[in-house]
Amino acid sequence: ARQDHTATLLPDGRVLVAGGSDFSGALESAELYDPTAGTVSPAGPLNVPRTLASAALLLDGTVLVAGGQTTTSEDLDSAEVYDAATNTFAWLSAPMGTARSGHLGVQLLHNGKVLISGGTSGGQLVTSAEVYDPVTGAFQPVDSPGTARRLFGASFFEVPYTGMLLATGGFDSSAQPLASSEVFFYPTVRSDKPDYAPGETVTLMGEGWRPNERVAINIRESSGDPDTNLTATAGATGAFSNSEFQMNLLDRGVKFTATARGLTSGWTAQAKFTDAITSTLDQCKDDTNNDNLKDPCVWQNGSINPGDSAYHEGDSVAFRIWLDGLNPGSTHTVTIRYDFTKQTSGGVIVLGYDFLTHPDATETATSQRCNNIPGGVGVTGTTCPGMSGPDTVTIPPDAFTFSSLSAPNAALSGQAVSTRETAGRQVVIFGGTFTSPFISSIGKDGNPNTDSDSRSQVTLTFTVGSGSAAACTTQGQTTTCAVNILFGGHLAKGTTDASGWGTGRGASSFPGAAISMRMHSVDGDSSGAVNRSIQPAAVLAPAQGHIIVDKVTSPSGDPTSFGFSTTGTGYAGFSLTDAAAPNDQTL
Structure with a gap:
């Protein structure tokens, strides 16, 4: 628990929460909230405990955390920068002009600098303001506000009134609320x-x-x-x-x-x-009428919920990537990252997606790939079928094996992913070909043996085709093309046979709100990363063999009952009448 902390939305959709205080004083800890996966994971920590600090996202995607108070209520003139790529905070060598806390710290719209204004220092209101310039890495003074204030609001004006920040309200030196407002003017580009x-x-x-x-x-x-x-x-x-x-x-x-x-x-x-590449990630829902029976694949870009899933543990969720705006003949990489393990509050390791598969492992995905093409992709239902392919690349075995673990995870000791992987595991591409180095080994983000959660990832390398084979379009002198990549994510089984990980360790028991598959980066750039998730509650228990006996007569509505006898332990005879409901029986 914390209060008076900072919360900053990062370019990849996660939220950085840093500092603040609890009953023991100012905090140096930080954490990341992932709204798609519904998880909170450690970040940082800060180099010094800070409460009542400011935090502002910079144009390069890093976060400036400035000022605040320490555990001894001393106001700080230091600042540090968080880098999501390394998940660390680094000291900023240049100090602020004035130590302060409870101040405004915000990136100026269409400018890139961070305005630091107001707050208190040594218990007194700070009358000055300054800006942090990421180009020079230093703070510099600007005109002081007309009224000293702390804990106040700030809003920007858009076109045609760009270059204006409105500061409103807050408290004065007597801790009285202010009704006044003032405007800070600055240059824009x-x-x-x-x-x-x-x-x-x-x-x-x-x-x-x-x-x-x-x-x-x-x-x-x-x-x-x-x-x-x-x-x-x-x-x-x-x-x-x-x-x-x-x-x-x-x-x-x-x-x-x-x-x-x-x-x-x-x-x-x-x-x-x-001049970024258009990228999308869809997943296949396979239950369109909420009867827990598989239907043909329907592509969607939202979460798979219990009402639209017939996925069992041991099935593979099908995924589809579209990349558009590519130059013909150009070579690119895509990195896929997926939830591998997560620990319950009691420390039990549970698995989500344990390996990747062919998209058609349990679904009819490839034949449906030209349906429901998302907006922003320049491929149509007419041009899609003419794309070349499929070209395939075999997914390498995952070399991870659990180490020697103690309770409650002793049963996982020595258990390997490779012994559970199914045959025919491939990634499929249309509109291009996989090129050397084709596909990387399966890596891990986080330690599945010890960390509260971990992810697996793999990188694909491909070359774009040309002409109609890659659905290329030409505007003026510019020709751009598209590729379509498909694969499956295997939902871990919580069974005690050789293909499972043990009771309660399968995807349907995964802690939290979602199991995520992520298109993590394109050409090493994760700014356009996309998550897709399935709720653990949408994953059914491992499928068992079953037979459905359905009585259909012609003409329909025949009132005559047909009797059926059964043999074998646990089965009883039954009768079906076409005019009655239901008129089928599942064994």
């Missing part, structure tokens, strides 16, 4: 779209600069290509527009950072834009 296709023109716009000021614009690419330098001149209102930058026809999946600098004022602002 922004692109007309967040994402562009190869060959498209980028329009950069800015507001809040000095009238008639020349503005230098530097554009840096994540691909390592040389920087582009442009200039623009602000008008009488301080606004500018520049449309000189054009996307490279060969670029895909590149991130761009535009830094604008006023040559008179020295002010700076940053914006991000991309």
Whole structure:
């Protein structure tokens, strides 16, 4: 439990919760909430306990945590940066201009800097404000607010009033609530779209600069290509527009950072834009009428719930990836990550997806792959069937074996995934071919023997086809193509036979609200990661052999009862009448 902590939404949809306090004082611990998986996992920790600190997401996806108080109620002038890639906090070498807590700390919209304002220091209201500039890694002073305040609200204005932050309310030095508001003005730069296709023109716009000021614009690419330098001149209102930058026809999946600098004022602002690949992940629901009997695959991008699942432990959930906006003949990677283990509150290890399979292992997925193509993908029901394939790659054995464990997990000691893997395990691709190194070994994120949860992951390498074989489309001089990748996730069995992990250790017993399959990254970039989940309550007990006897007469409604006799222990005779309901019997 904690209070007065920070909570920051990360680009991948998770929430970073850091610091705060409990009955013992300020906390240095941090954790990550994953809303898709319904899990909370450790992060950090902070380098120093902090309560009443600020936290702001930076343009590069890291998080600046600044100021706050320690366990001795001493106000802090230090800051640190959280990096989700390493799940660690690092000290920021530059101190804040003023130690403070209970202050505002927010990234300025269409600017990229973080405004630090108000709060208290040594029990007194702080009258000053400062900004953190991620370009220089330092804090610098800005105009002080007209009214000193703490614990106040802040809102931004959008087009056409960009470059304005409204600060409202809060408390004054006498701890009295304030009814006043004031506006902080700052310069901006922004692109007309967040994402562009190869060959498209980028329009950069800015507001809040000095009238008639020349503005230098530097554009840096994540691909390592040389920087582009442009200039623009602000008008009488301080606004500018520049449309000189054009996307490279060969670029895909590149991130761009535009830094604008006023040559008179020295002010700076940053914006991000991309030419990212369109990516989607769907999963197959296999019960359309809530009767717990399998129906043909229907693709959906939401969670699989008890009402639309006929999946049993030992079945494989089918998944479908679409990647669009790819250059013909280009090579890419996709990393798939899935929930492997999770411990109950009593420390019992339970398995979710224990290995990957062919998409048709237990479903009719491949033949349904052209149905319900998601929006944003340029492939249609007409062009999809003409895509080349399928090309397949064999999924390597998972080499993981549980180590020597004590109670309550002693029964898992020495148990291996490979002895439970089924035959014919393949990933399927349409519109491209798998290319060396084809597929990586199965890795682990977290230690299944000791950690509260762990995930398995694998990386695929493929090359895009061309023409109609990859559903390519051409606009002007730009041609982009698509691929369709399918695979299955095997739901672990909680049985005592050789294919199971033991009673209560299968997918239907998985702790928490969801078992997740994740398209973790494309070409190493996880900013567009997508999770799909199935609720443990939607997973049925391991399937047993059964026979359904269904009485159908012609004409229908025959009132005559037919008697059936049975042999074998546990079976009794029965009768069926077509005019009665139900008119079938399951053995």
